[in-house]
Amino acid sequence: MRRTLSVTPADEGNRIDAFVARALPEVSRRLAKSLARDGHIRCGGRVVPGAHAVRAGDAVEVRIATDRAEAEVPTARVLHQNERFVYLYKPAGLHTVRLRPDDPPTLADVARGVDPGCADASPDPRESGALHRLDVSTSGVVAFARSAQAWREGRSAITGAWKLYLARAEQSAKVWPPTPSAHVRRHADAPRWPAGTLLDPPTEEGTRVTWPLASSGPRGRRVEVDEAGQPAASRIWPLRAGGPVFAVELLTGRRHQIRVHMASLGMPLAGDSEYGSAPGGAQVLLHAWAFQLEPTEPLIVAPAPAWSQS
Numbered sequence: 001m002r003r004t005l006s007v008t009p010a011d012e013g014n015r016i017d018a019f020v021a022r023a024l025p026e027v028s029r030r031l032a033k034s035l036a037r038d039g040h041i042r043c044g045g046r047v048v049p050g051a052h053a054v055r056a057g058d059a060v061e062v063r064i065a066t067d068r069a070e071a072e073v074p075t076a077r078v079l080h081q082n083e084r085f086v087y088l089y090k091p092a093g094l095h096t097v098r099l100r101p102d103d104p105p106t107l108a109d110v111a112r113g114v115d116p117g118c119a120d121a122s123p124d125p126r127e128s129g130a131l132h133r134l135d136v137s138t139s140g141v142v143a144f145a146r147s148a149q150a151w152r153e154g155r156s157a158i159t160g161a162w163k164l165y166l167a168r169a170e171q172s173a174k175v176w177p178p179t180p181s182a183h184v185r186r187h188a189d190a191p192r193w194p195a196g197t198l199l200d201p202p203t204e205e206g207t208r209v210t211w212p213l214a215s216s217g218p219r220g221r222r223v224e225v226d227e228a229g230q231p232a233a234s235r236i237w238p239l240r241a242g243g244p245v246f247a248v249e250l251l252t253g254r255r256h257q258i259r260v261h262m263a264s265l266g267m268p269l270a271g272d273s274e275y276g277s278a279p280g281g282a283q284v285l286l287h288a289w290a291f292q293l294e295p296t297e298p299l300i301v302a303p304a305p306a307w308s309q310s
Contacts (some may be wrong), residue, residue, distance in 0.1 A: 008201040011222060020062055025125050027062070027116070031100055035062065064100075076110045079141060079300050083288035084150040085131075085293070086114050087300045090142045092283055096133040098126045111144040121145040131158050131293070132253070138166070140288025140302045155296040163250040164191065165256055166199075166308045168285035170266040170276055172244045176204060178265050183211045187252050189246055191237055194290050194301045199308065202237035202247055208259045211236045213254045222274060223256040225264055230254055234261045246271070249291075258286060270307075 005023045005283040017032040027035070033040050036050035042061040054060065056308045066211060077089040088107055095106040108128035111118040121129030122145065129145035145151035167306060169189060177186045185208045193201040214229030216222045233251035246267075248258050259275050262268060268276025270285040277283075285307050 001040070001064045003062045003064075005060040005062065007013075007054045007060060009056040011054060012056045013053050014050055015050060016043060016052045016054050016060060019054050020060065023060075024062065024124055024180045027064075028124075039177060040064070044213060045179075061227075072194065074105060074110060076107055079302060080298055081114070082298075084143075084146060085145045085154065085238070085297070086111055086118065086129075086146060087291070088142050088144065089302050090134055090135050090139055090288075092139040095136050096142055097128070097130055107142055114144075115146050116174055117146045118144050121147055121151040131155060132161075135256075135284070135286070135287055137284040138286045139305060140286070141291040141300050143293055143300075154293060159253070160294065162192070162290075162292040162299075163253070163288065164194075164290040165250065165258055166239075166287040166289045166304060167246045167248050167262060168270045168307050169244045169246065169262060170270050170272075171267070172242050173238065173265075173267055176238055177207045184209055184265070187235065189235075191235065191249055194299060197301060197304065199239065202239050203310070204238045204241055206235055206237040207265075209236060209265065211258060211261060211264055213260055215255070223260050224256070225260065232257050232261070232266060236261070236265075239308070245310075259284065 011019050013092040017036045021029040021032040022028055033050050039047045053273040074094060079087040079089050090107050090300045097248050098106050108130055111128045118129040119125060127229045129151050131143045131145060134140060134142060134280050145154045157207050175189045177182050180186060187206050191202060191207060211225040212227060212229040213232045214226035231252060232254045234257060235249040237247045239245045239247060239302060259269055259272055263275035271278045272284045273280045273282055287305050289304060292300045
């Protein structure tokens with residue numbers, strides 16, 4: 001895909017990568033820098049660096065590979081839709097949104113197919129109104145707004161949304177509940193449980209985990225427990241005594257929160273090569289099972305994965 005842009009007097013003097021990012025909503029500033037670095041941005045017919053200052057009247061050509069971007073849009077199950085939101089089931093292995101315009105189609109592309117209004121719902125058109133995201137290996141419920149107003153309302157409500165996950169550990173807990181500590185506390189409360197499901201509610205005592213989390217490593221890809229990090233709280237119950245499958249209620253929504261909290265309890269998730277012992281490329285067994293955005297919205301329950309019933 002090639003796009004030709006004309007520089008206006010208001011843009012004169014700006015870096016060309018910044019100009020491209022502003023002119024093309026689907027291109028982030030990071031992507032614009034990458035495109036310039038790889039020689040995919042030209043000005044006046046010649047390749048220029050990202051720091052090149054544009055002048056009024058310049059013709060800027062941007063080339064974005066489209067072989068993957070034009071792949072067939074995947075199918076995904078619509079769990080529920082109303083006048084404000086569309087709730088989709090995200091299969092494991094499918095990204096929620098594109099990080100680059102030339103990425104393969106994602107769940108956000110499915111949302112646009114369900115309702116074209118999703119395309120203009122969020123400020124970033126790549127998100128198609130997505131109110132939250134799941135990691136690529138995580139399956140389950142994702143909510144999309146159908147209008148800009150619904151997106152603003154949904155984003156305001158998302159921090160208080162109720163989220164219940166299913167997670168399978170590499171092995172069963174040797175001791176349950178875990179030994180109490182500063183960030184590990186037992187609690188007697190039973191989890192809120194969706195009615196009419198094939199899974200029986202846990203009968204074992206629960207544990208509340210409050211280890212704070214912070215990004216670490218190259219480009220902040222990993223997350224680790226850090227007392228100076230962001231507060232994070234999870235409530236965890238084994239589905240069956242001595243079993244490897246757990247119900248996890250997110251009281252906060254930090255990146256990789258369940259994976260890090262479970263690993264810190266000595267129970268990394270099955271398939272987790274980042275925080276457990278799985279080989280690279282394995283699928284993390286984590287499922288966003290039940291979700292309610294706010295009290296006025298319905299409780300959405302995704303089909304439970306086969307691994308949660310064994």
